[in-house]
Amino acid sequence: xxxxxxxxxxxxxxxxxxxxxxxxxxxxxxxxxxxxxxxxxxxxxxxxxxxxxxxxxxxxxxxxxxxxxxxxxxxxxxxxxxxxxxxxxxxxxxxxxxxxxxxxxxxxxxxxxxxxxxxxxxxxxxxxxxxxxxxxxxxxxxxxxxxxxxxxxxxxxxxxxxxxxxxxxxxxxxxxxxxxxxxxxxxxxxxxxxxxxxxxxxxxxxxxxxxxxxxxxxxxxxxxxxxxxxxxxxxxxxxxxxxxxxxxxxxxxxxxxxxxxxxxxxxxxxxxxxxxxxxxxxxxxxxxxxxxxxxxxxxxxxxxxxxxxxxxxxxxxxxxxxxxxxxxxxxxxxxxxxxxxxxxxxxxxxxxxxxxxxxxxxxxxxxxxxxxxxxxxxxxxxxxxxxxxxxxxxxxxxxxxxxxxxxxxxxxxxxxxxxxxxxxxxxxxxxxxxxxxxxxxxxxxxxxxxxxxxxxxxxxxxxxxxxxxxxxxxxxxxxxxxxxxxxxxxxxxxxxxxxxxxx
Amino acid sequence: xxxxxxxxxxxxxxxxxxxxxxxxxxxxxxxxxxxxxxxxxxxxxxxxxxxxxxxxxxxxxxxxxxxxxxxxxxxxxxxxxxxxxxxxxxxxxxxxxxxxxxxxxxxxxxxxxxxxxxxxxxxxxxxxxxxxxxxxxxxxxxxxxxxxxxxxxxxxxxxxxxxxxxxxxxxxxxxxxxxxxxxxxxxxxxxxxxxxxxxxxxxxxxxxxxxxxxxxxxxxxxxxxxxxxxxxxxxxxxxxxxxxxxxxxxxxxxxxxxxxxxxxxxxxxxxxxxxxxxxxxxxxxxxxxxxxxxxxxxxxxxxxxxxxxxxxxxxxxxxxxxxxxxxxxxxxxxxxxxxxxxxxxxxxxxx
Numbered sequence: 001x002x003x004x005x006x007x008x009x010x011x012x013x014x015x016x017x018x019x020x021x022x023x024x025x026x027x028x029x030x031x032x033x034x035x036x037x038x039x040x041x042x043x044x045x046x047x048x049x050x051x052x053x054x055x056x057x058x059x060x061x062x063x064x065x066x067x068x069x070x071x072x073x074x075x076x077x078x079x080x081x082x083x084x085x086x087x088x089x090x091x092x093x094x095x096x097x098x099x100x101x102x103x104x105x106x107x108x109x110x111x112x113x114x115x116x117x118x119x120x121x122x123x124x125x126x127x128x129x130x131x132x133x134x135x136x137x138x139x140x141x142x143x144x145x146x147x148x149x150x151x152x153x154x155x156x157x158x159x160x161x162x163x164x165x166x167x168x169x170x171x172x173x174x175x176x177x178x179x180x181x182x183x184x185x186x187x188x189x190x191x192x193x194x195x196x197x198x199x200x201x202x203x204x205x206x207x208x209x210x211x212x213x214x215x216x217x218x219x220x221x222x223x224x225x226x227x228x229x230x231x232x233x234x235x236x237x238x239x240x241x242x243x244x245x246x247x248x249x250x251x252x253x254x255x256x257x258x259x260x261x262x263x264x265x266x267x268x269x270x271x272x273x274x275x276x277x278x279x280x281x282x283x284x285x286x287x288x289x290x291x292x293x294x295x296x297x298x299x300x301x302x303x304x305x306x307x308x309x310x311x312x313x314x315x316x317x318x319x320x321x322x323x324x325x326x327x328x329x330x331x332x333x334x335x336x337x338x339x340x341x342x343x344x345x346x347x348x349x350x351x352x353x354x355x356x357x358x359x360x361x362x363x364x365x366x367x368x369x370x371x372x373x374x375x376x377x378x379x380x381x382x383x384x385x386x387x388x389x390x391x392x393x394x395x396x397x398x399x400x401x402x403x404x405x406x407x408x409x410x411x412x413x414x415x416x417x418x419x420x421x422x423x424x425x426x427x428x429x430x431x432x433x434x435x436x437x438x439x440x441x442x443x444x445x446x447x448x449x450x451x452x453x454x455x456x457x458x459x460x461x462x463x464x465x466x467x468x469x470x471x472x473x474x475x476x477x478x479x480x481x482x483x484x485x486x487x488x489x490x491x492x493x494x495x496x497x498x499x500x501x502x503x
Numbered sequence: 504x505x506x507x508x509x510x511x512x513x514x515x516x517x518x519x520x521x522x523x524x525x526x527x528x529x530x531x532x533x534x535x536x537x538x539x540x541x542x543x544x545x546x547x548x549x550x551x552x553x554x555x556x557x558x559x560x561x562x563x564x565x566x567x568x569x570x571x572x573x574x575x576x577x578x579x580x581x582x583x584x585x586x587x588x589x590x591x592x593x594x595x596x597x598x599x600x601x602x603x604x605x606x607x608x609x610x611x612x613x614x615x616x617x618x619x620x621x622x623x624x625x626x627x628x629x630x631x632x633x634x635x636x637x638x639x640x641x642x643x644x645x646x647x648x649x650x651x652x653x654x655x656x657x658x659x660x661x662x663x664x665x666x667x668x669x670x671x672x673x674x675x676x677x678x679x680x681x682x683x684x685x686x687x688x689x690x691x692x693x694x695x696x697x698x699x700x701x702x703x704x705x706x707x708x709x710x711x712x713x714x715x716x717x718x719x720x721x722x723x724x725x726x727x728x729x730x731x732x733x734x735x736x737x738x739x740x741x742x743x744x745x746x747x748x749x750x751x752x753x754x755x756x757x758x759x760x761x762x763x764x765x766x767x768x769x770x771x772x773x774x775x776x777x778x779x780x781x782x783x784x785x786x787x788x789x790x791x792x793x794x795x796x797x798x799x800x801x802x803x804x805x806x807x808x809x810x811x812x813x814x815x816x817x818x819x820x821x822x823x824x825x826x827x828x829x830x831x832x833x834x835x836x837x838x839x840x841x842x843x844x845x846x847x848x849x850x851x852x853x854x
Contacts, residue, residue: 345733360719
């Protein structure tokens with residue numbers, strides 16, 4: 001094999017007493033797709049930030065094509081041919097695709113080289129199937145297209161090594177296929193790619209080799225991911241075996257949540273068209289669908305933040321009249337939001353505040369307008385212990401916790417009040433295997449206790465493991481509901497594309 | 504070479520030391536201007552200190568000046584906690600002054616007059632603050648711009664009043680008629696100007712701290728400010744919280760005006776506030792939006808203001824230095840705040 005495109009040797013980086021990386025070695029050859037695996041907090045992001053110049057390592061060196069280089073900023077990284085696509089995109093939403101590409105690129109004689117940019121964009125699009133309309137503003141692009149633009153941006157700046165941090169977390173299945181074929185095409189042309197993901201089936205399908213991190217060190221390497229089982233890789237990541245939770249037979253009872261002909265619209269048009277469904281106690285109902293087919297609006301209606309234009313909803317037999325978060329919560333609804341950071345938590349305030357937020361006005365945490373600081377603190381401390389939330393204490397800034405611990409905190413704050421119905425969206429997005437496993441177990445516990453659960457998700461494998469029934473949404477309607485015993489990824493996938501007919 | 508690196512946590516001592524660092528940096532930076540004016544740096548700062556905090560009378564004068572800035576500082580701190588960008592404390596103060604002057608001129612028992620002055624002033628300030636908050640909640644109008652511009656509207660309305668109906672027909676000066684003698688706030692220490700309003704201001708700070716830290720309204724204000732979406736999903740009526748915050752903020756700024764009318768000037772004139780509303784922003788930022796921190800921050804700025812005048816008389820350095828110190832302190836604090844989120848790290852020099 002030719003000399004490595006990039007080589008990291010003995011990288012060590014500490015934050016205070018915590019060693020985020022310890023003597024990590026990693027290399028990528030031209031044309032190679034390297035999977036970088038590890039649980040949350042294993043040091044993947046720190047390592048990539050060192051490579052991209054955001055952190056200076058305490059020890060170790062980085063070699064680009066055999067030459068030691070010093071990378072102290074993203075500009076240095078770009079000059080060394082390293083491009084990074086972050087989980088959160090760095091794009092200017094009001095500027096067009098082409099303008100975003102040309103930011104920071106020296107033009108000709110003080111003028112922007114529009115023609116040159118267009119030519120390069122077309123060339124990159126042709127080579128790798130990464131086509132984009134140059135004149136569309138970024139705000140008009142879908143998430144998948146924005147990601148494509150980030151990749152094109154890196155290639156535009158001459159990247160020979162591309163780092164992708166959990167690129168598939170935001171994509172629909174069809175977009176994932178398209179991304180993978182583009183990545184394969186880039187590798188075929190001699191680019192190196194580092195692919196960070198929690199989804200082991202994707203890692204096995206795409207990568208040539210994997211480096212696994214655990215507690216900041218290299219826990220192992222996988223030379224033939226395609227022929228290694230997911231279980232073996234999971235074991236390397238966690239240090240112990242992971243068994244998927246078993247969903248026992250359920251004995252569904254009364255309907256705890258019913259929707260009857262719910263329709264809503266926004267300025268863009270109708271988003272829910274007469275949705276009717278029922279969740280019984282002791283049952284987990286999955287809602288599958290390509291993102292953008294009304295799932296978010298459905299979650300908003302059920303959570304009480306959006307009033308439907310038509311239709312009726314009941315919780316535990318009671319008709320919801322005013323559609324406010326407080327009303328649905330008082331009737332017994334618990335909610336785990338899709339986006340922990342934006343609609344769930346308050347990252348700049350203590351964790352305890354986020355944990356009592358939805359119930360701050362109830363007798364548990366306040367009386368006559370005065371907070372009960374001791375009750376709030378005790379509640380948070382109990383939940384931190386019960387859910388093994390890793391943090392220094394209830395007064396820690398919520399934003400300092402890892403995704404898995406935040407998800408546990410959100411789960412704790414709802415489950416502590418024994419909801420009759422629980423609505424969750426993308427419950428394990430971005431979580432590592434251990435944390436996801438924990439969340440799944442909790443759902444199954446709640447199911448056994450007679451809670452009715454709705455899981456909105458795009459990860460079909462997860463839905464098949466977890467749910468008793470799976471309903472598929474397409475263009476604001478439920479186009480079919482399958483018992484999970486009869487459901488397969490293929491049948492669900494067909495319904496998700498809007499193929500009509502009884503499944 | 505140095506570069507900024509994201510901090511994972513900020514030590515507590517650092518948070519406390521930050522305003523002091525900012526003030527120290529300000530004094531160092533401004534000493535250049537003193538040198539430029541041809542005066543001794545230590546001598547000038549010495550005069551400033553003695554004149555503002557050197558003896559008990561100086562301290563009472565500084566406290567009298569600090570009182571309105573405690574109120575406007577609290578007004579801004581409360582508003583900024585909810586991310587209601589109230590830059591209009593100046594106008595709210597003026598509205599409070601006019602309303603309390605109007606009430607204070609009506610003959611009635613002193614205690615009742617003072618109470619009604621406070622209520623009227625607070626209500627006027629709250630009403631003025633409600634305008635930009637309503638525009639933001641209903642029409643998404645930028646509250647920075649609307650609250651700032653409203654200051655001019657209120658100022659010129661006040662001018663119209665004292666140049667028109669309130670004009671002193673005898674002397675022809677543009678000043679309002681004085682309030683009733685019985686409505687003058689009692690002086691607490693004979694021979695000084697330390698009036699009842701100063702004590703009210705000092706009591707208001709811990710009360711507002713309690714409101715923010717220990718009440719459900721305060722909780723809702725904090726959560727709304729930090730993440731309105733999570734607040735909405737958590738069952739908080741974000742619009743209602745913003746409007747309540749505006750009312751509270753405006754009322755506090757209005758009380759600053761009440762104190763100036765009832766305790767210091769006993770009437771309204773065009774320069775009743777030397778920009779106490781704007782100083783409130785500096786005070787709130789130095790206090791890092793903590794109501795308890797507002798008191799020392801306001802006393803610092805008041806000391807600079809009183810001290811600068813004495814320094815000007817003694818050394819010839821223009822008293823405008825006080826404004827420069829205020830502005831520099833705000834900038835220094837904003838820069839200092841950067842270091843709560845980032846730290847400076849030395850990067851080895853490239854070979």
